[in-house]
Amino acid sequence: MMLNLSPNIADPDDFYAELINSQRDLDEEQALRMNARLILLLANHIGDRKVLTEAIGCARRGGG
Amino acid sequence: MTSYIYPKFGYRRSQEQAEGIVKRHPIVVIGAGPIGLTAALDCAARGQPVVVLDDNDTVSIGSRAVCYAKRPLEIWDRLGCAAPMVERGVSWNVGKVFFQDQLSYQFDLLPEADHQWPAMINLQQYHLEEMLVAQCRANPLIELRWKHRLISLKQAADYATLAVETPDGIFTMEAQWVIACDGANSDVRKMVGAEFTGQFFQDRFLIADVAMKADFPTERWFWFDPPFHPGQSVLLHRQADNIWRIDFQLGWEANPEEEKRPERVIPRIRAMLGEDTEFVLEWVSIYQFACRRIDNFRQGRVLFAGDAAHQVSPFGARGANTGVQDIDNLAWKLAMVLRGEASEALLDSYHEERAYAADDNILNSTRATDFITPKTKPSRYFRDAVLELARHHGFARPLVNSGRLSTPTPYVTSALNTPDHDAVPGGMRPGTNAADAPIAVDGKPAWFLHCLGDGFTVVAFGNVSDKIEIAVGPFAAKLILVGRDIEDPKGLLAQRYGASPGTTYLFRPDQYVAARWSGFDEAKITEAMLRASGHDIADRTELAA
Ligand SMILES: Cc1cc2nc3c(=O)[nH]c(=O)nc-3n(C[C@H](O)[C@H](O)[C@H](O)COP(=O)(O)OP(=O)(O)OC[C@H]3O[C@@H](n4cnc5c(N)ncnc54)[C@H](O)[C@@H]3O)c2cc1C
Numbered sequence: 377m378m379l380n381l382s383p384n385i386a387d388p389d390d391f392y393a394e395l396i397n398s399q400r401d402l403d404e405e406q407a408l409r410m411n412a413r414l415i416l417l418l419a420n421h422i423g424d425r426k427v428l429t430e431a432i433g434c435a436r437r438g439g440g
Numbered sequence: 441m442t443s444y445i446y447p448k449f450g451y452r453r454s455q456e457q458a459e460g461i462v463k464r465h466p467i468v469v470i471g472a473g474p475i476g477l478t479a480a481l482d483c484a485a486r487g488q489p490v491v492v493l494d495d496n497d498t499v500s501i502g503s504r505a506v507c508y509a510k511r512p513l514e515i516w517d518r519l520g521c522a523a524p525m526v527e528r529g530v531s532w533n534v535g536k537v538f539f540q541d542q543l544s545y546q547f548d549l550l551p552e553a554d555h556q557w558p559a560m561i562n563l564q565q566y567h568l569e570e571m572l573v574a575q576c577r578a579n580p581l582i583e584l585r586w587k588h589r590l591i592s593l594k595q596a597a598d599y600a601t602l603a604v605e606t607p608d609g610i611f612t613m614e615a616q617w618v619i620a621c622d623g624a625n626s627d628v629r630k631m632v633g634a635e636f637t638g639q640f641f642q643d644r645f646l647i648a649d650v651a652m653k654a655d656f657p658t659e660r661w662f663w664f665d666p667p668f669h670p671g672q673s674v675l676l677h678r679q680a681d682n683i684w685r686i687d688f689q690l691g692w693e694a695n696p697e698e699e700k701r702p703e704r705v706i707p708r709i710r711a712m713l714g715e716d717t718e719f720v721l722e723w724v725s726i727y728q729f730a731c732r733r734i735d736n737f738r739q740g741r742v743l744f745a746g747d748a749a750h751q752v753s754p755f756g757a758r759g760a761n762t763g764v765q766d767i768d769n770l771a772w773k774l775a776m777v778l779r780g781e782a783s784e785a786l787l788d789s790y791h792e793e794r795a796y797a798a799d800d801n802i803l804n805s806t807r808a809t810d811f812i813t814p815k816t817k818p819s820r821y822f823r824d825a826v827l828e829l830a831r832h833h834g835f836a837r838p839l840v841n842s843g844r845l846s847t848p849t850p851y852v853t854s855a856l857n858t859p860d861h862d863a864v865p866g867g868m869r870p871g872t873n874a875a876d877a878p879i880a881v882d883g884k885p886a887w888f889l890h891c892l893g894d895g896f897t898v899v900a901f902g903n904v905s906d907k908i909e910i911a912v913g914p915f916a917a918k919l920i921l922v923g924r925d926i927e928d929p930k931g932l933l934a935q936r937y938g939a940s941p942g943t944t945y946l947f948r949p950d951q952y953v954a955a956r957w958s959g960f961d962e963a964k965i966t967e968a969m970l971r972a973s974g975h976d977i978a979d980r981t982e983l984a985a
Binding site: 408409411412413415416417420 | 818821822824825826828829835836839
């Protein structure tokens with residue numbers, strides 16, 4: 377499997393709102409801690425080491 | 441402070457110093473720490489006389505190694521001293537990891553059943569060294585020379601000249617081979633000009649041994665960010681004689697001299713153990729840890745082993761554990777070279793195999809240290825996230841790293857291996873240390889590792905030959921047939937070796953698999969034996985002819 381970089385989320389506006397809203401009442405430190413947990417949860421769900429490496433590389437390059 | 445009485449081994453002037461004669465010894469070991477003492481025992485076990493020089497006359501002072509893993513115990517068993525260590529030490533299986541005020545998760549080393557030795561024992565380094573010294577003293581091939589400090593070493597093509605300082609002054613010795621086991625600050629390394637590079641961790645640890653009668657279970661407890669020591673980690677471990685080891689992470693800013701004072705240490709421990717627990721401080725020291733290794737384990741006639749060759753942070757208990765395995769790898773090779781059965785090139789495989797293992801240990805120790813001491817705020821958030829998630833979800837538990845159990849590194853890339861050609865199932869690939877298994881000899885229960893010989897051993901499943909040894913050139917491998925010489929009543933040997941009738945293994949003298957085949961073929965065995973002793977293709981053809 378390769379990192380999927382095409383649209384894959386059914387309701388993008390709704391997802392984005394949910395993500396932002398979930399941190400609305402958190403201070404910066406709490407939000408960063410939550411992000412760390414979220415990354416780990418998602419990474420484990422994906423599991424595929426090659427995909428994770430691709431995603432880490434892609435994020436590190438500034439998304440390009 | 442300490443209740444342990446340090447033995448004094450006593451200096452004796454050697455005959456060669458008294459007479460002023462320069463004597464050339466086959467093997468001189470520098471340093472009588474756990475690795476130098478093991479080196480002496482293993483060289484002697486392989487028939488070589490050995491002289492050990494140590495600048496001190498007692499055992500390791502203070503709080504050092506605690507945990508010894510199964511493979512070193514197997515090696516010490518081969519050298520006749522594992523049983524008293526296990527008897528004196530404390531065996532444990534359960535580890536608990538706490539985050540803040542809660543249990544994050546717990547693990548069980550769950551040692552596989554049907555092995556002679558436990559996964560891990562805890563024993564103070566001074567007890568361990570005392571046992572090794574006693575074992576050395578009982579061996580007529582070993583001469584321990586205390587208060588003998590090496591002050592210079594010069595190499596010629598086929599020997600080294602050593603200047604040694606004793607209470608009687610300085611004298612000269614020569615050695616065909618030197619095994620440098622003089623610890624992390626090795627003088628010998630400086631004398632030969634070897635590089636020792638790696639990473640120093642920007643952190644300090646307070647290591648305390650305390651005597652107490654507490655009802656803590658015999659488990660390894662590790663806290664991240666506990667209420668009694670906020671922001672840092674703490675480790676509690678049991679040793680023999682009701683002595684407990686406590687490690688407090690202090691951070692880089694801590695002042696070592698200040699932190700060592702009992703006025704500072706006692707309140708820390710009291711906060712941890714509770715007001716009601718009575719304890720007595722045995723020893724306190726402050727360490728900064730590093731992961732480093734020497735550029736080459738062989739520098740001409742000098743072979744480096746133990747901390748002199750590599751240093752690791754102690755999370756995962758790898759220092760002495762891996763040093764003992766250096767010796768396991770080195771002693772048989774050195775004995776073969778000294779007997780003229782193999783060329784010096786065999787000793788280059790010592791570097792190849794053990795530098796590979798050292799790098800693996802350093803990688804593991806560095807990863808554990810990075811988890812325990814996050815270097816940046818974002819990495820600390822990840823670390824804490826792992827610990828929070830681990831409390832509720834199984835997936836995060838394997839990510840928690842407070843030190844991984846030390847296990848042998850297989851020499852998968854070694855030039856001494858004969859690569860697999862046939863499909864023998866199972867994980868006992870060439871370069872792997874032999875798995876033990878319960879067997880029977882003459883109807884009596886026994887252990888498989890005890891049947892492996894001092895030289896090469898061939899083990900075949902089934903009645904494939906009527907020989908008792910396979911010889912080539914200077915070597916004669918003992919041939920063990922499962923069904924003729926040993927029995928496998930539980931079928932565990934066959935299971936652990938993925939064996940069916942005809943399966944054949946060749947073991948090196950250090951009990952590592954050199955080659956394996958699905959059928960018995962003498963020509964292949966002799967070829968593999970010569971390869972495993974470092975003979976090049978030209979030699980192999982000549983010797984096999
Ligand atoms: C806090 C702590 C915890 C540890 N926990 C563990 C653990 O749980 N498990 C584990 O396996 N390891 C552990 N280790 C590591 C372990 O202590 C070392 O790996 C081990 O002592 C190395 O043994 P060595 O024989 O190579 O060197 P050393 O023990 O350092 O011995 C070197 C010897 O050489 C002598 N010497 C030095 N220079 C000269 C000279 N010029 N001439 C003659 N003699 C000389 C010294 O006096 C000394 O006796 C721990 C270490 C520390 C600090």
